[in-house]
Amino acid sequence: MNEFKDMLTVSKPDLPDFDRYVAALRDIWELRHVTNRGKYHGAFEERLAGYLGTDHLSLTCNGTIALEVALRALEVTGEVITTPFTFAATAHAIHSVGCTPVFCDIDPETMCLDPARIEALITPETSAIMPVHVYGRPCNLAAIEDVARVHGLKVIYDAAHAFGVRLPDGESLLAQGDISILSLHATKVFNTVEGGAVIARDEGVKVRVERLLNFGLDHSGLVVEPGTNGKMGELSAAWGVLLLDDIDEAIAHRGRVAARYRERLSKVAGLTLPAPMPGVIPNHIYFPVLVEQDYLGGASGVQAGLVDNDILARRYFYPLISNIDSYASLPSAAPEKLPVANTIAEKVLCLPIYSTLALDDVDRICDHITAGALQGVARTATWGR
Numbered sequence: 001m002n003e004f005k006d007m008l009t010v011s012k013p014d015l016p017d018f019d020r021y022v023a024a025l026r027d028i029w030e031l032r033h034v035t036n037r038g039k040y041h042g043a044f045e046e047r048l049a050g051y052l053g054t055d056h057l058s059l060t061c062n063g064t065i066a067l068e069v070a071l072r073a074l075e076v077t078g079e080v081i082t083t084p085f086t087f088a089a090t091a092h093a094i095h096s097v098g099c100t101p102v103f104c105d106i107d108p109e110t111m112c113l114d115p116a117r118i119e120a121l122i123t124p125e126t127s128a129i130m131p132v133h134v135y136g137r138p139c140n141l142a143a144i145e146d147v148a149r150v151h152g153l154k155v156i157y158d159a160a161h162a163f164g165v166r167l168p169d170g171e172s173l174l175a176q177g178d179i180s181i182l183s184l185h186a187t188k189v190f191n192t193v194e195g196g197a198v199i200a201r202d203e204g205v206k207v208r209v210e211r212l213l214n215f216g217l218d219h220s221g222l223v224v225e226p227g228t229n230g231k232m233g234e235l236s237a238a239w240g241v242l243l244l245d246d247i248d249e250a251i252a253h254r255g256r257v258a259a260r261y262r263e264r265l266s267k268v269a270g271l272t273l274p275a276p277m278p279g280v281i282p283n284h285i286y287f288p289v290l291v292e293q294d295y296l297g298g299a300s301g302v303q304a305g306l307v308d309n310d311i312l313a314r315r316y317f318y319p320l321i322s323n324i325d326s327y328a329s330l331p332s333a334a335p336e337k338l339p340v341a342n343t344i345a346e347k348v349l350c351l352p353i354y355s356t357l358a359l360d361d362v363d364r365i366c367d368h369i370t371a372g373a374l375q376g377v378a379r380t381a382t383w384g385r
């Protein structure tokens with residue numbers, strides 16, 4: 001599979017149409033308005049909000065700044081309860097604004113924050129909950145909102161994976177909590193190369209968010225508070241506008257890839273595929289598989305076997321962020337307090353999925369995963385690195 005190595009390595013070659021992008025570039029050249037809310041920024045912000053079905057959406061330079069600005073806009077201080085089963089940026093954003101992440105174990109079904117375990121972690125210092133819709137799988141929204149309301153906590157959803165996901169009632173998963181944030185990084189289901197968005201529940205919060213994204217400047221250009229630079233420029237916004245035209249087909253193809261993986265792998269003993277969530281319209285951003293330790297040497301063994309065939313599968317999210325040195329000494333980070341997250345992190349492997357992955361290649365990837373198992377112990381020895 002040598003010819004696929006690069007494609008698999010960049011994980012998704014989702015680019016806008018080249019000629020249309022060049023035409024947009026020429027337009028930007030002529031307008032000479034290259035950042036600070038230009039024509040493409042305005043068009044993209046409006047179209048993205050329309051596509052996602054959200055109000056009060058503000059574009060950002062990336063998802064991490066979106067998280068930091070969300071925390072600042074809601075004046076979150078002290079402790080923030082969050083999940084360890086996520087990308088590093090979630091905990092880092094909490095840390096960057098001077099707060100302490102408090103890790104809470106996850107629910108084995110959703111793989112998101114377990115609402116039943118939140119209450120025990122609340123202290124007088126707690127001011128917010130930052131759950132993650134991991135793999136675009138919705139958190140238990142109602143239970144999280146309940147705990148937050150009872151204890152007067154803000155809820156900021158890290159919805160970096162949740163582009164386009166709809167709840168069973170058709171509502172956007174991105175319109176939840178006090179704020180939800182989105183990442184539009186190149187590795188996500190929809191991208192602007194680097195980029196993100198903050199989606200606020202109300203207009204007042206949106207105004208504050210936009211001030212913080214622009215150095216704390218108000219509409220008259222006066223600095224009214226300390227802010228950062230979180231703006232999206234015109235080159236990224238133009239990329240986003242063009243790519244939005246193709247996103248439905250891109251997600252539909254990912255759905256076909258996911259269905260093929262499911263068909264090929266769901267009955268393989270030793271592999272567990274997380275069940276689709278009833279009624280949810282997914283975006284197929286990742287295809288996670290839980291690999292038992294005795295199946296070809298577990299997640300690391302299967303990953304090594306695939307790499308030997310030039311197929312890049314990633315261990316999202318291993319190791320758990322709570323286990324890295326900077327956070328491991330926090331009382332909430334102790335592995336015995338996070339048994340579900342630690343177990344799932346050990347077993348999980350995300351198989352290649354992107355909008356141009358051919359179904360024949362999905363079959364070849366599955367052949368590599370299952371052929372090894374059929375040949376038993378001898379094969380385990382070579383795969384188990």
Ligand SMILES: *Cc1c(COP(=O)(O)O)cnc(C)c1O
Nearest residue numbers: 062063064087089160183184185
């Ligand atoms: C990608 C990601 C982020 C960070 O987004 P960037 O746009 O890369 O800064 C935050 N949280 C999660 C869960 C992510 O996967």
